[in-house]
Amino acid sequence: MIQINEFSEMELRFRYNADLIALIKERGEFPNYQPQRKTWLLPPSSQNQRLAEHLLAHWEFFLRGELRPADEMMEAFKQARIAASMARDAPLRCPGLGGTLRPFQRAGVAYMARTRRCLVADEMGLGKTVEALAALQYVSAFPALVVCPASLQLYWQEQSACWLPGRQVRILGTQSTLEERADIWVVSYASLPRYLPFLRNIRLRALVCDEAHYLKNPAARRTQAVREVARYVPYRFLLTGTPVLNRPNEIVPLLAILGTLYPLGGSRAFLRFVRDAGPERLEEIHARLRVWGFLRRTRAQVLPELPAKERVRVHVPLDDPSAYAEIENHFWAWAQAHGEVLNPLVRLTRLRQEALRQKLPAIREWLQGFLESGEKVVVFGHHREALSHLGQVFDAPVMDGSMPVRERQALITRFQEDTHFPMLLSSLTVGGVGWTLTAAH
Structure with a gap:
C-alpha cells in the first residue's frame, strides 16, 4: 500500500521483500524506514513519484490518497515539517522511558524520529539530553554511540541509567572492555579516533554528538572521526545550544555530518542564501533548516512548562x-x-x-x-x-x-x-x- 500522509509524504507498507527493499533504496530519494511503524517514508519529489508509479504498475501496490504534482506536494511537505518542528506537543508513547517528558519535549522527540537526522539547537536548560535519549528509545535505535566532551561522559552515563533503566551503558576506555556489549556507548571527542575500528564492527544504529559546536572545524581530527562514524549510521542527532558561534559557515560541517547539505542545495548555495538573507531574516533561515531536521526552542517559548529550578549533578573523575x-x-x-x-x-x-x-x-x-x-x-x-x-x-x-x-x-x-x-x-x-x-x- 502507498498512503499519502499529513506531511504529503508517501508511506509504503508491505510484507518483507528483500528485492523490493533494494529497489526502494536504489530508486528512492531520501528513503526513511520507520521501524516502530514498519513503514518506509518517501518525501515528495519527481524521483519518488516515478518510483511510486512504478510500484503501482508492477508490484501490486494500491494508493490511498491523491498523488498530486511533485512541486505542490513538496510545498505541503515543507510547511508540515516546519509546523512539526515548532509544535508545542505531539501524541507520543514511549514504553521503557524512566520518566515523563514535558509536552514540548514530546513534540521534539516525534520530530527527531520522523527526520532521523536532526540538529537539536534548543537553548541550554531545555533538556536536549533527555530528548535524545527518548528518541533513541522511541525508535529503538540501539546500539547507539554518544560522543561528548570528556567532562560529560559520566553525566551521560547517569542520565542514560535514569531515563533508560533497561539499557546497558558503558564508557569506552574506562570500566568497559571491547569484548563487552552495550546498548549505549559513550566516548569523548578526544578518544573517538582510536576506537573507530571497534565501532565499525558493532553496527551502530544511532549517533548522538553532544556540544556539537566542537565539530565546527571540518579539518579537525575529531570532526573527521565523527564523519567517518556517521557514514554508516541511520539515526544522527547533533545537540548544541550554539550551532553558530561566529560565522555562518560553522554550521556547514554539522549539516554535512547529518547528511542534509544536499537537499539544502549544497554548502555554497546554502551559505549564499544565509548571506543574502542576513541576520534580520533569521526565521527564514531557520525555516529552511527545519524542513530537513532542525529544532530550536527558547526558554521564552516554553517557559510555562519549565520547573522553577532544576539541579543537575555532574560527576568528574579525578585526573590523578x-x-x-x-x-x-x-x-x-x-x-x-x-x-x-x-x-x-x-x-x-x-x-x-x-x-x-x-x-x-x-x-x-x-x-x-x-x-x-x-x-x-x-x-x-x-x-x-x-x-x-x-x-x-x-x-x-x-x-x-x-x-x-x-x-x-x-x-x-x-x-x-x-x-x-x-x-x-x-x-x-x-x-x-x-x-x-x-x-x-
Missing part, C-alpha cells in the same frame, strides 16, 4: 587518583593516632583542596562551553583560591567578603544590566542570600 589517595591515607593515619584530640576538619581541608585542584580542568571546560552559548552564568564557590583562578582565566570579577557592600551592589547591578558582562564569581557566604541575579537564567 593516586595523589588524592596518598593524602587520604595520611589523613586516616593521623586520625587514628590523634583520636579526638584535634579537629579532623583541619586535615580534611587538604583532601577537599586536592579534589578541587583535579576538578578545575573540567570546570573550565564546562564554563567555556556555557559562555559560548551567549548566556550569563553565576559561579558560586567555597575555596577562594579556586575562585581567583577562574577569575583570572575568564577575566571575571570575584565577589567575596573582602569586597565592601557598596562595591558588591555596583557589581551586581552591572551584571544585571551590562550585556558584555557574562560571568560573575562569588563565595557562597557573600552571594548566596539576598541578591537579585536573574540575568543568569
Whole structure:
C-alpha cells in the first residue's frame, strides 16, 4: 500500500521483500524506514513519484490518497515539517522511558524520529539530553554511540541509567572492555579516533554528538572521526545550544555530518542564501533548516512548562587518583593516632583542596562551553583560591567578603544590566542570600 500522509509524504507498507527493499533504496530519494511503524517514508519529489508509479504498475501496490504534482506536494511537505518542528506537543508513547517528558519535549522527540537526522539547537536548560535519549528509545535505535566532551561522559552515563533503566551503558576506555556489549556507548571527542575500528564492527544504529559546536572545524581530527562514524549510521542527532558561534559557515560541517547539505542545495548555495538573507531574516533561515531536521526552542517559548529550578549533578573523575589517595591515607593515619584530640576538619581541608585542584580542568571546560552559548552564568564557590583562578582565566570579577557592600551592589547591578558582562564569581557566604541575579537564567 502507498498512503499519502499529513506531511504529503508517501508511506509504503508491505510484507518483507528483500528485492523490493533494494529497489526502494536504489530508486528512492531520501528513503526513511520507520521501524516502530514498519513503514518506509518517501518525501515528495519527481524521483519518488516515478518510483511510486512504478510500484503501482508492477508490484501490486494500491494508493490511498491523491498523488498530486511533485512541486505542490513538496510545498505541503515543507510547511508540515516546519509546523512539526515548532509544535508545542505531539501524541507520543514511549514504553521503557524512566520518566515523563514535558509536552514540548514530546513534540521534539516525534520530530527527531520522523527526520532521523536532526540538529537539536534548543537553548541550554531545555533538556536536549533527555530528548535524545527518548528518541533513541522511541525508535529503538540501539546500539547507539554518544560522543561528548570528556567532562560529560559520566553525566551521560547517569542520565542514560535514569531515563533508560533497561539499557546497558558503558564508557569506552574506562570500566568497559571491547569484548563487552552495550546498548549505549559513550566516548569523548578526544578518544573517538582510536576506537573507530571497534565501532565499525558493532553496527551502530544511532549517533548522538553532544556540544556539537566542537565539530565546527571540518579539518579537525575529531570532526573527521565523527564523519567517518556517521557514514554508516541511520539515526544522527547533533545537540548544541550554539550551532553558530561566529560565522555562518560553522554550521556547514554539522549539516554535512547529518547528511542534509544536499537537499539544502549544497554548502555554497546554502551559505549564499544565509548571506543574502542576513541576520534580520533569521526565521527564514531557520525555516529552511527545519524542513530537513532542525529544532530550536527558547526558554521564552516554553517557559510555562519549565520547573522553577532544576539541579543537575555532574560527576568528574579525578585526573590523578593516586595523589588524592596518598593524602587520604595520611589523613586516616593521623586520625587514628590523634583520636579526638584535634579537629579532623583541619586535615580534611587538604583532601577537599586536592579534589578541587583535579576538578578545575573540567570546570573550565564546562564554563567555556556555557559562555559560548551567549548566556550569563553565576559561579558560586567555597575555596577562594579556586575562585581567583577562574577569575583570572575568564577575566571575571570575584565577589567575596573582602569586597565592601557598596562595591558588591555596583557589581551586581552591572551584571544585571551590562550585556558584555557574562560571568560573575562569588563565595557562597557573600552571594548566596539576598541578591537579585536573574540575568543568569
